[in-house]
Amino acid sequence: MDDDAEIIAEFLVESHENLDQLDRDLVELEQQPGSRERLSSIFRTIHTIKGTSGFLAFNRLEQLTHVGETLLSRLRDGDAVMTPAVTGALLSMVDTVRALLDGIERTGKDTDPTVDVLPLVAVIEGLLEDGLPTTASSSTPPADETSPVDEVSAIDEAAEEPDVSPAASSVAPSNRSDDVPLAAATDVVVDAETPETDAGWDGVDRRTRVESSVRVDIDLLDDLVDLVGELVLTRNQLVQRSLGSADVELVRASQRLDLVASELQESVMKTRMQPIGQVWSKFPRVVRDLSHQLGRDVDLVMEGQETELDRSLLEAVKDPLTHLVRNSLDHGIERPEDRLAAGKSAKGTLSLRAFHESGQVVVEITDDGKGIDPERIAAVALERGVVTRDQLSQMDSREVLGLIFRPGFSTAAAVSNISGRGVGMDVVRTNIERIGGSVDVTSEIGRGTTTRVRIPLTLAIIPALVVGEGEERYAIPQANLVELVRIEGDDLRRQVEDIAGAPVLRLRGKLLPLVSLSEILGGPAPEGESVTVVVLQSDEVRFGLCVSTVFDTQEIVVKPIGRQLKGLAMYAGATIMGDGRVALILDVAGTAVTAGVGSAQQETADTRAVAADDRTALLVLEVADGRRAALPLTAVSRLEEFSQDRIERSGASEVVQYRDGLLPLVRLATAIGLVDTSSRTDQISVVVHETAGAAGGAVGIVIDRVLDVVDVAIVSSHVGRRDGVTGSAVVQDRVTDLVDLAAVVARSGVPA
Amino acid sequence: MSVTATASAGTAVEQYCTFWVADLFFGVAVAEVQEVLRAQPMTPVPRAAGAVTGLINLRGQIVTAVDLRVRLGLPPRASDQLPMNVIVRSRGEVVSLLVDDIGDVIDTAGVDGQPAPANMPRKVQDLVCKERGVLPLADAILLVLDADRAVDVSTASDNPGGTP
Numbered sequence: 001m002d003d004d005a006e007i008i009a010e011f012l013v014e015s016h017e018n019l020d021q022l023d024r025d026l027v028e029l030e031q032q033p034g035s036r037e038r039l040s041s042i043f044r045t046i047h048t049i050k051g052t053s054g055f056l057a058f059n060r061l062e063q064l065t066h067v068g069e070t071l072l073s074r075l076r077d078g079d080a081v082m083t084p085a086v087t088g089a090l091l092s093m094v095d096t097v098r099a100l101l102d103g104i105e106r107t108g109k110d111t112d113p114t115v116d117v118l119p120l121v122a123v124i125e126g127l128l129e130d131g132l133p134t135t136a137s138s139s140t141p142p143a144d145e146t147s148p149v150d151e152v153s154a155i156d157e158a159a160e161e162p163d164v165s166p167a168a169s170s171v172a173p174s175n176r177s178d179d180v181p182l183a184a185a186t187d188v189v190v191d192a193e194t195p196e197t198d199a200g201w202d203g204v205d206r207r208t209r210v211e212s213s214v215r216v217d218i219d220l221l222d223d224l225v226d227l228v229g230e231l232v233l234t235r236n237q238l239v240q241r242s243l244g245s246a247d248v249e250l251v252r253a254s255q256r257l258d259l260v261a262s263e264l265q266e267s268v269m270k271t272r273m274q275p276i277g278q279v280w281s282k283f284p285r286v287v288r289d290l291s292h293q294l295g296r297d298v299d300l301v302m303e304g305q306e307t308e309l310d311r312s313l314l315e316a317v318k319d320p321l322t323h324l325v326r327n328s329l330d331h332g333i334e335r336p337e338d339r340l341a342a343g344k345s346a347k348g349t350l351s352l353r354a355f356h357e358s359g360q361v362v363v364e365i366t367d368d369g370k371g372i373d374p375e376r377i378a379a380v381a382l383e384r385g386v387v388t389r390d391q392l393s394q395m396d397s398r399e400v401l402g403l404i405f406r407p408g409f410s411t412a413a414a415v416s417n418i419s420g421r422g423v424g425m426d427v428v429r430t431n432i433e434r435i436g437g438s439v440d441v442t443s444e445i446g447r448g449t450t451t452r453v454r455i456p457l458t459l460a461i462i463p464a465l466v467v468g469e470g471e472e473r474y475a476i477p478q479a480n481l482v483e484l485v486r487i488e489g490d491d492l493r494r495q496v497e498d499i500a501g502a503p504v505l506r507l508r509g510k511l512l513p514l515v516s517l518s519e520i521l522g523g524p525a526p527e528g529e530s531v532t533v534v535v536l537q538s539d540e541v542r543f544g545l546c547v548s549t550v551f552d553t554q555e556i557v558v559k560p561i562g563r564q565l566k567g568l569a570m571y572a573g574a575t576i577m578g579d580g581r582v583a584l585i586l587d588v589a590g591t592a593v594t595a596g597v598g599s600a601q602q603e604t605a606d607t608r609a610v611a612a613d614d615r616t617a618l619l620v621l622e623v624a625d626g627r628r629a630a631l632p633l634t635a636v637s638r639l640e641e642f643s644q645d646r647i648e649r650s651g652a653s654e655v656v657q658y659r660d661g662l663l664p665l666v667r668l669a670t671a672i673g674l675v676d677t678s679s680r681t682d683q684i685s686v687v688v689h690e691t692a693g694a695a696g697g698a699v700g701i702v703i704d705r706v707l708d709v710v711d712v713a714i715v716s717s718h719v720g721r722r723d724g725v726t727g728s729a730v731v732q733d734r735v736t737d738l739v740d741l742a743a744v745v746a747r748s749g750v751p752a
Numbered sequence: 753m754s755v756t757a758t759a760s761a762g763t764a765v766e767q768y769c770t771f772w773v774a775d776l777f778f779g780v781a782v783a784e785v786q787e788v789l790r791a792q793p794m795t796p797v798p799r800a801a802g803a804v805t806g807l808i809n810l811r812g813q814i815v816t817a818v819d820l821r822v823r824l825g826l827p828p829r830a831s832d833q834l835p836m837n838v839i840v841r842s843r844g845e846v847v848s849l850l851v852d853d854i855g856d857v858i859d860t861a862g863v864d865g866q867p868a869p870a871n872m873p874r875k876v877q878d879l880v881c882k883e884r885g886v887l888p889l890a891d892a893i894l895l896v897l898d899a900d901r902a903v904d905v906s907t908a909s910d911n912p913g914g915t916p
Binding site for chain 1 (some may be wrong): 773793795796797798800801804806807808809811812813814815816818843845865903904905906
């Protein structure tokens with residue numbers, strides 16, 4: 001049984017990879033209908049899936065891929081040509097195969113009732129019966145295809161061999177499967193590919209790839225990275241010691257160790273690297289589907305697919321990049337008629353470019369659409385209350401464009417299902433900043449827009465500036481570092497001034513807010529005849545951090561810190577220095593918030609407070625039959641389910657026995673003045689809130705169900721304010737009551 | 753956790769790694785203790801909760817050190833007295849408990865746990881394991897520490913540093 005599960009898991013991984021390739025191939029095939037390469041590649045993929053699914057008794061999957069394969073073999077052999085109907089059918093086949101595979105992943109079977117294969121099988125069979133032979137028998141290729149005639153005959157020759165091999169391969173498993181177990185059979189499927197690829201165009205290419213790579217468990221790679229991190233630290237300690245040593249052999253050995261460890265580190269980091277093309281592989285399909293849906297005509301150009309990124313980062317940028325691509329299609333590139341009217345070619349171009357630049361990976365998403373009009377952005381931002389007129393008047397056009405990344409901003413006149421929900425761009429920015437990246441936009445009206453996303457190469461090892469404060473050292477990620485400024489004597493008096501008690505530095509005509517690291521860390525204000533200012537940038541926020549000592553820059557290994565310190569936004573983690581001591585890594589964005597340095601445009605104290613406090617993780621709940629309420633996630637210690645019969649009464653209140661004690665229950669709906677519907681099911685959902693009071697008790701808040709956890713900037717309104725509710729906010733496009741926890745807890749009789 | 757599971761786990765625990773915090777004699781089930789170390793170089797974490805003394809480097813792993821004296825509401829250690837580290841595993845993380853002195857590993861077979869006496873300070877009661885309670889041994893009274901609660905500084909009411 002376990003063997004089976006393993007084989008199925010491997011089959012799923014392989015098939016998903018193949019399907020991504022298939023999407024790409026099909027879209028390209030639509031553009032070059034005669035391409036034998038593409039057809040062979042598609043045929044092979046489907047053939048492999050079919051073979052394995054037959055073997056694993058996924059009958060519906062086999063049935064579907066079988067007709068698909070037949071259709072493809074006709075196309076490949078030149079008995080049929082690509083038409084939009086054929087492409088559509090093949091794409092739906094890919095989608096359905098994917099859905100079946102998802103079902104297999106969940107249940108281990110391909111009998112998911114929500115996925116219906118028969119209608120699609122019928123469509124493809126219909127195409128096989130009537131649509132295609134006519135095209136083939138007429139022997140007159142469509143008007144736009146005169147050249148492929150030669151190719152068709154060429155295919156005939158080449159096709160002879162592949163025609164034989166599928167038959168041979170389908171025999172092979174049945175011969176062997178009696179004595180050789182399943183694992184061998186999957187090998188057979190791979191083997192079956194080879195005779196085909198030999199006859200095909202890219203046989204050598206593919207074969208070497210198969211033979212020269214192995215699959216490795218991600219956990220193993222992560223362990224390796226950890227171990228190498230430790231090795232590097234030990235190396236640092238040893239090298240430092242050996243420097244003062246008179247033992248020549250020791251010095252030589254430690255130098256060698258130094259070199260080897262560096263190379264090992266580099267190689268191990270490389271094993272986690274994957275080309276960004278893996279994320280991009282979905283885009284041709286996304287662009288094709290969207291442009292059909294939106295009535296756009298778009299060329300997708302991709303450059304630098306081979307640019308590599310750490311796999312954890314790749315995963316993290318997938319959604320933001322997809323969103324940006326969708327945005328370009330929806331808001332950037334115009335309809336063909338509008339483009340012609342503007343004197344551009346009807347076909348728009350969306351280009352993706354990835355490249356390395358100063359230790360970062362840059363991904364540019366460029367469209368030649370209508371561009372972004374800063375005036376329109378400004379108008380909308382004013383209307384939505386994203387900025388005030390005063391703030392706006394101080395912004396240059398680049399900063400105005402940056403407004404599209406603010407929460408609650410969206411210029412789409414109508415909400416479409418592609419983009420324009422006003423949650424997109426700020427989420428894009430948050431997600432990219434979370435992994436230490438940044439995103440900015442440049443645009444020229446009428447010419448197009450470029451969005452530039454900068455991503456660090458890896459999360460595990462980063463270059464950092466090490467500074468000293470008091471007895472301790474702190475590491476500042478170099479990605480946030482702009483420059484170092486040292487000011488002494490007279491310059492100090494001239495260039496550093498206090499504005500209402502807040503020190504600012506005149507730096508080349510701009511005012512830079514200054515923050516003292518010592519003070520942020522709870523120490524005294526720095527004094528003396530000189531200051532060293534580390535100028536830091538965290539997206540829109542630029543500020544100067546005054547430090548007492550600057551050591552050097554070095555590559556540090558980022559280590560996580562315990563959950564006791566998770567609440568401290570100032571720290572991104574910790575690292576181990578060459579002498580074995582621990583140093584904290586500053587989170588520049590978190591430090592800015594802690595120090596109360598708002599973004600450059602938000603200068604007044606109260607907007608700063610908003611910026612600092614408003615991004616909160618909320619637990620969104622359903623109460624009273626579809627009404628939404630939210631609690632701060634920090635107040636939630638556990639989610640529990642109790643069956644109704646565990647509810648007992650103690651005095652006037654409901655309680656359940658919980659962790660050797662009693663957990664008083666509060667019905668949230670009742671507490672916030674709604675009709676309670678939480679008793680409709682046999683189980684009640686309870687949010688356990690541990691109160692901070694001296695008694696240290698807990699309260700169970702009874703809800704209908706948990707909807708989601710969201711990280712949002714709350715723009716709270718007093719609308720809906722009542723007992724138990726502090727107000728309401730729009731969360732995920734829905735009006736949501738913000739629960740007044742203290743009032744709700746008070747109803748349970750437990751001191752808050 | 754179900755009631756039966758804790759009960760059976762409770763009876764299975766008979767060996768405790770013991771230590772002193774001021775004059776209190778504590779024990780943690782040996783299975784929860786990873787190792788015991790002398791005083792380690794410590795990197796303080798400004799603005800962290802008061803009980804978090806700092807971070808130590810445990811063979812390349814960064815471990816948070818939580819001072820049990822602070823957690824128990826006891827006066828700070830004398831400045832010349834170096835704490836010992838009891839490294840425990842708690843909810844998937846490794847945390848160091850700073851204690852005054854290390855005792856033996858003792859076997860408590862045959863001694864039944866009793867609930868913590870009600871007149872003990874609240875902060876001490878809080879950290880005594882609810883299942884095993886207090887074990888009256890022949891020559892001492894062993895308080896069984898609830899390590900998960902001891903390292904959970906977020907629920908502590910003392911938080912002078914404050915989170916921003």
